[in-house]
Amino acid sequence: MSQHATLTLDTIVARRAGIMSAQVGNETATMNVEKGMYYGIDDVGTRIWELVETPCAVSEICEELTEQYDVDIDTCRQDVIRFLGVLLDAEILD
Numbered sequence: 622m623s624q625h626a627t628l629t630l631d632t633i634v635a636r637r638a639g640i641m642s643a644q645v646g647n648e649t650a651t652m653n654v655e656k657g658m659y660y661g662i663d664d665v666g667t668r669i670w671e672l673v674e675t676p677c678a679v680s681e682i683c684e685e686l687t688e689q690y691d692v693d694i695d696t697c698r699q700d701v702i703r704f705l706g707v708l709l710d711a712e713i714l715d
Contacts, residue, residue, distance in 0.1 A: 628679060628702045628709070635676035640713045642670065653713050660711055665690065666704060673714060679705065 628634075636642075642651040647664040662670055668689065672682050682705075683697045692700075708714040 628705055630678065630680040630683070630698065632679050632705075633676050634673050634679065634682075634705055634709075634714050636670070636673050637713050637715045651713055653711060656712065658711065660713065669701065669704060 637653075639655070640651055640653060642649050644667065647667065649662040649667040649670050651660045651662060651670070652658065653660075665686070668686065669682055672685060679698075679701060683694065683701050686692065686701065687694050687697050690697075705714065
């Protein structure tokens, strides 16, 4: 079952321990070694990946992104929750 339905703006998220990642240009490659799964993250996703290096609330991520990118807060919230849900489902976030 997808976990993004349980995400709220108050949810604290962080990188899962043991997840390998490397920046490749403006993108990031991550790998869940336990599952043997590789994931490519685009430039905005890479910024989110940087922000979740330490635990933070979904709302904090959205505030940071709306300051850095030309996106309205409602669209940002929807997109961030969807993206974080994918990362949770991939078991590379806690």
